[in-house]
Amino acid sequence: MTRSDAQALIRSLRSAYAATPKNLKIIDLYLAFSVSSALIQVIYMAMVGSFPFNSFLSGVLSCVGTAVLAVCLRIQLNKENKEFKDLAPERAFADFVLCNLVLHLVIINFLG
Amino acid sequence: MVATDSPAAGGSLRYAFGGVLSFFILVLIGVLAFSIRLFSVIKYESVIHEFDPYFNYRVTQFLTKKGIYDFWNWFDDRTWYPLGRVIGGTVYPGLTLTAGTMWWLANSLNIPLSVETVCVFTAPVFSAFASWAAYLLTKEVKGPGAGLTAAALLAMVPSYISRSVAGSYDNEAVAIFALVNTFYLYVKTLNTGSLFYATLNAISYFYMVCSWGGYTFIINLIPMHVLLCIVTGRYSSRLYIAYAPLVVLGTLLAVLVPVVGFNAVMTSEHFASFLVFIILHVVALVHYIKGILSPRMFKVAVTLVLSVGIILCFAAVAILIAVVAASPTKGWSGRSLSLLDPTYASKYIPIIASVSEHQPPTWPSYFMDINVLAFLVPAGIIACFLPLSDASSFAVLYIVTSVYFSGVMVRLMLVLAPAACIMSGIALSEAFGALTGSIKFHLLASSDSQGNAGDATPVSVLPENGKAKTDKVEETTKERPSKKNRKKEKDVVEKASVSHRPENQRAEKKLWALPIEASVLGILLLVLLGAFYVIHCVWAAAEAYSAPSIVLTSRTHDGLHVFDDFREAYAWLSHNTEVDDKVASWWDYGYQTTAMANRTVIVDNNTWNNTHIATVGTAMSSPEKAAWEIFNSLDVKYVFVIFGGLVGYPSDDINKFLWMVRIGGGVFPHIKEPDYLRDGNYRIDSMATPTMLNSLMYKLSYYRFVETDGKGFDRVRQTEIGKKYFKLTHFEEVFTTHHWMVRIYKLKPPRNRIRGKAKKTKSKATTSSGSNTSPKTKKNPWQ
Numbered sequence: 087m088t089r090s091d092a093q094a095l096i097r098s099l100r101s102a103y104a105a106t107p108k109n110l111k112i113i114d115l116y117l118a119f120s121v122s123s124a125l126i127q128v129i130y131m132a133m134v135g136s137f138p139f140n141s142f143l144s145g146v147l148s149c150v151g152t153a154v155l156a157v158c159l160r161i162q163l164n165k166e167n168k169e170f171k172d173l174a175p176e177r178a179f180a181d182f183v184l185c186n187l188v189l190h191l192v193i194i195n196f197l198g
Numbered sequence: 199m200v201a202t203d204s205p206a207a208g209g210s211l212r213y214a215f216g217g218v219l220s221f222f223i224l225v226l227i228g229v230l231a232f233s234i235r236l237f238s239v240i241k242y243e244s245v246i247h248e249f250d251p252y253f254n255y256r257v258t259q260f261l262t263k264k265g266i267y268d269f270w271n272w273f274d275d276r277t278w279y280p281l282g283r284v285i286g287g288t289v290y291p292g293l294t295l296t297a298g299t300m301w302w303l304a305n306s307l308n309i310p311l312s313v314e315t316v317c318v319f320t321a322p323v324f325s326a327f328a329s330w331a332a333y334l335l336t337k338e339v340k341g342p343g344a345g346l347t348a349a350a351l352l353a354m355v356p357s358y359i360s361r362s363v364a365g366s367y368d369n370e371a372v373a374i375f376a377l378v379n380t381f382y383l384y385v386k387t388l389n390t391g392s393l394f395y396a397t398l399n400a401i402s403y404f405y406m407v408c409s410w411g412g413y414t415f416i417i418n419l420i421p422m423h424v425l426l427c428i429v430t431g432r433y434s435s436r437l438y439i440a441y442a443p444l445v446v447l448g449t450l451l452a453v454l455v456p457v458v459g460f461n462a463v464m465t466s467e468h469f470a471s472f473l474v475f476i477i478l479h480v481v482a483l484v485h486y487i488k489g490i491l492s493p494r495m496f497k498v499a500v501t502l503v504l505s506v507g508i509i510l511c512f513a514a515v516a517i518l519i520a521v522v523a524a525s526p527t528k529g530w531s532g533r534s535l536s537l538l539d540p541t542y543a544s545k546y547i548p549i550i551a552s553v554s555e556h557q558p559p560t561w562p563s564y565f566m567d568i569n570v571l572a573f574l575v576p577a578g579i580i581a582c583f584l585p586l587s588d589a590s591s592f593a594v595l596y597i598v599t600s601v602y603f604s605g606v607m608v609r610l611m612l613v614l615a616p617a618a619c620i621m622s623g624i625a626l627s628e629a630f631g632a633l634t635g636s637i638k639f640h641l642l643a644s645s646d647s648q649g650n651a652g653d654a655t656p657v658s659v660l661p662e663n664g665k666a667k668t669d670k671v672e673e674t675t676k677e678r679p680s681k682k683n684r685k686k687e688k689d690v691v692e693k694a695s696v697s698h699r700p701e702n703q704r705a706e707k708k709l710w711a712l713p714i715e716a717s718v719l720g721i722l723l724l725v726l727l728g729a730f731y732v733i734h735c736v737w738a739a740a741e742a743y744s745a746p747s748i749v750l751t752s753r754t755h756d757g758l759h760v761f762d763d764f765r766e767a768y769a770w771l772s773h774n775t776e777v778d779d780k781v782a783s784w785w786d787y788g789y790q791t792t793a794m795a796n797r798t799v800i801v802d803n804n805t806w807n808n809t810h811i812a813t814v815g816t817a818m819s820s821p822e823k824a825a826w827e828i829f830n831s832l833d834v835k836y837v838f839v840i841f842g843g844l845v846g847y848p849s850d851d852i853n854k855f856l857w858m859v860r861i862g863g864g865v866f867p868h869i870k871e872p873d874y875l876r877d878g879n880y881r882i883d884s885m886a887t888p889t890m891l892n893s894l895m896y897k898l899s900y901y902r903f904v905e906t907d908g909k910g911f912d913r914v915r916q917t918e919i920g921k922k923y924f925k926l927t928h929f930e931e932v933f934t935t936h937h938w939m940v941r942i943y944k945l946k947p948p949r950n951r952i953r954g955k956a957k958k959t960k961s962k963a964t965t966s967s968g969s970n971t972s973p974k975t976k977k978n979p980w981q
Contacts, residue, residue, distance in 0.1 A: 095498050102490040139460060143453060151446040157482075158393050158443060161435040166489065169391060169435060181393035185443060188397055192450045 113160045117153050124149035144196040151189045155182055216342075223346055224333060228326035231353035234736065235322040235363045238744035244318050244365070247746040249786060249803050251367035252793035254293055255317050257285060258367075261298045262313050269294075270456070276798045277788060278810060279780050279832065287456040288806070292376070292409030293369050296320065321362040321371035328375040329353040332616055332623075335382035338389055339582070339589040340624045343631065348623025352378075354731070356738035357567035357615040363744050370612055373410030378616050380406050380416055381596070384440060385589045391436035396443045403444065404451035407458060414467045415613060417452075419599060420444065421474035423592045428481050432588055438482050445475045555609040566738065567611050570731040571622040578621030581628045597621050626724065633720045636712040748790070750847065761845065764790065767838065767940035770933050771795035779835040784818070784851055784858065785811055787840070800832055808865065815862030818855070818895045819869050825894040826928035829945055837929065837943050841899045843912035843919075844938040850914065855895050856880055883917040891921045894929075898943055901926055906938070 106114075127145050136142050162170045162178040170178075238247070246255050261269045272285040300323075301316040329349040337345035352358065361370040383399035386392075407413045424441045427433060449471070452462040462468055488496050564572050575597060582590035597617040604614040712720070750761040771781065772795045781797045788802020801811050817828040829837060842850035851858075856871075863869040873889040874880060881887075882896060890896060904910040904922040911918050926943075933942040 091498050092502060095495055095502065098491060098495045099487075099499075106490075140453070143460075143463065144450070147446055147450050151443075151450070154442045154446050155393070158396070158439045161439065162391070162393070167435060178393070181397070185393050185397045185447070188401070189447055189450070192447070192454060196450065196454055 107165070110160055110164060113156050113163070117156050117160075120149045120153035120156065124153070138198060140196055140198050144193045144198075148189065148193040151193075152186060155185050155189070158182070158185075220342060220346060224330060224349065227329050227333075227346075227349045227353050230350075231326040231329045232322040234354060234739050235325060235359060237363070237740045238746055239318070239364045241740075241744060242746050242749055242751075244315065245746055245748065246314065246317060246367055247363070247365040247748065248368075249789050251317070251365070253789040253803065254367050254369075255314070256789070256793040257289060258294045258297050258301075258317055259313055260285075261294055262301055266295075266298075276792050276796075277802050278804075278807065279798050279800050281807065281810065283804065283806075287459075288804070290369055290409055290411065290457055291455070292405060292407075293320070293367070293372050295408070296324075296372050297367070317367045318365045321366050321368075322364050324372045324375045325353070325358065325362045328358070328378055328616070331375060331378040331382050332619060335378055335385060336620050336623050338382065338385045339587075339593050339620065340627065344624045344627035346623075347626045348620045351571065351622055351731075352616055352619040354735035354739075355568055355571065355615045355619055356735055356743065357611045359735070359739045360567070360743040361609075361612050363739070365746055369410045373406065373412060374612065374616065376402065376406035376409050377412070377416065377613070381592075384420060384444070385592055387440040388436055388588050388592070391439050393439060393443065396439055397447070399440075400444050400447035400451060403448045404454070407448075407452045407455050412613065413452070415599075415603075417448070417468060417471050419596060421471045422599070423595050424474050424478060426591060426595060427588060428477065430591075432591075433481055433485060434588075435482075437588070438478060441478060442475065445471050556607050558606060559604065559608040559611060563608060563611070566742070568615060568618045569734045570727055571618040574622035574625045575618050577625035577629070578623070581624050582621070593617070593620055593624075626728075629724060630721065633712065633717040633724075636717040637714055637721075639711040640714040640717075761847075761937055761939065763935035763937050763939035765794065766935045767933065767942060768795035770935075771797055771836070771838075771942065774933075775836060780833050781836045781838065782814060782817070782829055782832070782834040783838050784814065784840075784854060786854070787838075797836075800834060808861070812862045812865035815858035816866045816869055818851075818858045819862050819874070819893050821892045822894055822897060822926065822928045826945060830948075835945060836932070837894075837898065837945070839895065839898045839941050839943075841938055841941055842914050843899070843903065844906055846913035847939060848914050850899075850939075851895060852882060852899055853914065855893075858895065882912065882915055882919055884920045886920045896921070897924065897926060898929065898941060901931060901941070903938075 124146050127142070127149065131142050131146075159178055159182040161167060162173055162181075163175055164170070246252055257269075260272060264272075269291075270286045273282055274285045275282045277283050297313075297316050297320045300320065301311060301313055304311045304316065329352045332352045333345040333349035335345075336348040358374060361368065362374070380399060380402040383395055383402050387395040387399055403413070403416060406416060420441065424437060427437055449462055449468070452458050452468075453460065487499060491499065559567075579594055579597065582594050597614075597620075600610070600614040600617045603610045748764050752759050752761070768791065771791070775781075775797060777796075779797055780800065781791055781795070782800045783791065785801040785803055785805060788799045788804075791797060791799045792802065801807075801814050805811060813828060813832070817825040820828065840847075840850045841852070842848060843852070855874075859869060859871050859874055863871055874887055874893070876885050876887055880890070882890065882900075886896075900910065900912075900919050900921070901924070903912075903919060909918055910922045928946050929943040930946055931941065932944045934940070
């Protein structure tokens with residue numbers, strides 16, 4: 087396991103990722119935002135305690151939930167995915183919005 | 199593919215005809231499911247059965263009277279006196295909200311249904327829905343033919359009928375529909391990869407969590423299936439879409455239900471879903487990286503990640519194990535533990551062990567409850583493997599796990615019923631398909647010997663058997679008609695001894711057709727099998743499972759004799775006692791007492807407080823004076839016992855007495871079971887132990903019993919009672935029902951004046967109460 091191997095790996099990863107289309111990169115950015123938001127909330131909970139546990143749960147799960155849904159959207163929009171080539175991107179986005187609506191309705195109810 | 203115009207038009211017409219026929223078949227199946235459950239209404243009356251449904255009925259009455267906000271915040275002070283019960287937080291609201299909504303809907307349309315009618319008929323209506331959901335689920339797994347068969351089987355299966363007759367207003371009535379529906383939506387999402395169905399799946403799972411504690415079965419079965427798919431190399435992006443949103447959205451929705459609350463994220467029953475969630479993400483990431491990297495680079499990445507990742511993995515797992523091992527039951531609840539380890543309940547939790555529904559089933563109960571399906575299920579499992587898809591692997595996993603759990607507890611046969619129906623539906627449909635295909639092939643081969651039969655549509659050959667026609671139509675709706683033509687062409691080619699079709703000579707699949715006599719005989723025998731199943735189901739629904747158990751009947755030589763003692767006793771209580779009087783009895787009758795007699799009870803069927811039940815059990819097992827003191831400390835005014843000795847009713851309190859002793863002895867050590875046993879048996883005849891003859895239960899059951907026939911012959915225990923002539927010192931009898939089945943006693947008030955022997959009795963009382971180490975007994979200051 088040499089250093090040049092690791093560098094070659096990182097380079098090939100970077101070049102392969104650069105080739106992804108722009109809309110998928112935007113979704114990946116949103117994904118990174120959600121996950122980091124969830125991590126920040128967990129660290130905050132570790133510092134101040136979890137007293138209104140329902141608020142903590144709803145906050146973290148809303149970030150994780152939108153991340154998961156964004157991954158699903160990305161899967162459905164990815165051109166290289168042969169299973170979803172008949173799916174119109176508008177339909178995929180509409181499903182994404184619907185699922186997010188339900189998720190956030192529950193979150194707001196639970197936030198307390 | 200080679201469809202010319204007329205076969206295509208003929209095929210689509212047949213397709214449409216098949217669709218309409220399927221629709222009417224489904225409507226008929228719904229009507230069948232509804233009407234087979236009406237036997238109890240016809241034979242007895244439209245009344246709520248058993249014990250638990252009375253609680254649900256009372257809760258629904260409250261909901262319809264007071265509205266939903268008061269329902270959520272309801273603190274019930276009429277039960278578990280003096281503790282009360284938070285109804286809003288401890289009841290699964292799905293059933294009551296469903297029935298309340300149906301009542302409200304009917305009344306807003308000016309259809310004046312009473313709450314009781316809606317409650318009685320909720321279960322049959324939802325069993326029709328459950329059959330339709332089973333059709334949809336099996337259609338996803340195998341095809342519409344199998345779906346229709348499975349739906350027809352589920353409409354009639356006795357195990358499901360037993361918990362959903364008209365009048366059985368219990369959680370399982372709607373929960374089975376929710377279960378099958380959730381599984382259907384999961385399989386549909388898995389097959390289509392649509393996020394819309396994933397959302398519907400989460401909402402359906404929410405309905406299931408609202409309805410029944412058995413939702414933990416779903417949240418453990420689906421992760422198991424995902425793991426199975428990953429391990430067998432069937433990972434696909436549809437699997438991710440089917441599972442990941444369900445976990446997040448499902449957990450959030452489960453936390454919303456007050457009964458579950460934070461248990462959804464903190465108990466071991468849910469950890470499997472989180473673990474598989476993490477595993478799924480790891481697999482998805484690996485899949486993604488593999489897709490964008492070249493194979494050589496991927497190998498490098500794998501070695502790098504493995505060396506670093508394994509260390510982190512071990513650390514995380516070690517922390518998790520330490521946290522879980524710190525709790526005494528490793529985070530599992532008692533109910534789940536008793537499912538995983540069948541002997542757990544009998545060792546540690548006598549209350550769970552005492553319920554008759556929690557005993558393991560016997561072999562005959564399998565044939566009683568799922569009958570013919572018991573040996574169609576293995577055929578269905580084999581059919582699921584040809585070919586194996588994600589959906590059929592899910593069906594196999596479902597049947598295997600439900601068979602295991604049904605072996606632990608009889609009441610879980612209910613979870614086995616839909617799985618068995620799905621498997622049997624698949625088996626029957628495949629069998630019919632093979633047999634009718636053979637018949638068709640033979641008829642086709644005999645009808646055209648030479649020429650190009652490739653253009654002639656074999657499906658135009660109508661066999662004489664009407665039943666086969668239905669299945670053939672269903673089969674054509676399964677695949678495109680042209681594909682069917684090609685398959686039949688291949689059949690003809692392989693067995694071409696009569697005709698020559700050189701352009702179709704391909705030796706791909708050797709499909710062998712059975713001889714025509716065997717096929718016809720096979721179809722006739724399968725129809726006969728179905729007939730036996732139907733006869734058994736109707737008999738089970740009519741005779742075995744439609745008894746409301748609040749009303750008993752027996753056939754005498756001069757007609758039908760009705761025992762309505764329970765309602766007689768509750769009506770007496772509601773008319774002849776004060777509103778605030780407390781009534782004590784064994785916990786079985788708590789729900790009925792609060793619902794029908796409208797009096798406060800000490801313990802009821804919820805059995806959430808073992809010590810309180812043990813207190814009542816101790817009181818029933820103690821001599822009169824100690825029992826009086828216990829009951830007086832609980833402000834009890836009336837005590838009643840169920841006694842079946844005069845008429846031969848076997849589920850009376852004397853037969854349940856051993857549980858009172860065991861549960862009471864589990865908390866109060868001065869109640870020792872061997873004191874009540876003679877040679878290891880509970881006896882009430884002349885060989886009974888003195889402790890038994892002095893216990894409150896014996897005295898309240900057999901007080902003045904000797905006056906009925908002069909000898910005191912107990913028809914249930916089949917013997918004369920031991921102590922025949924005795925008086926009650928601390929209780930007085932206020933009511934005994936017509937057949938002596940319910941006997942109500944009142945606590946005598948304490949004496950007004952302490953007589954001259956006060957000092958001696960007081961010192962005797964102190965010494966005797968010193969040896970009596972019951973912590974609940976206070977020294978009675980009035981004696």
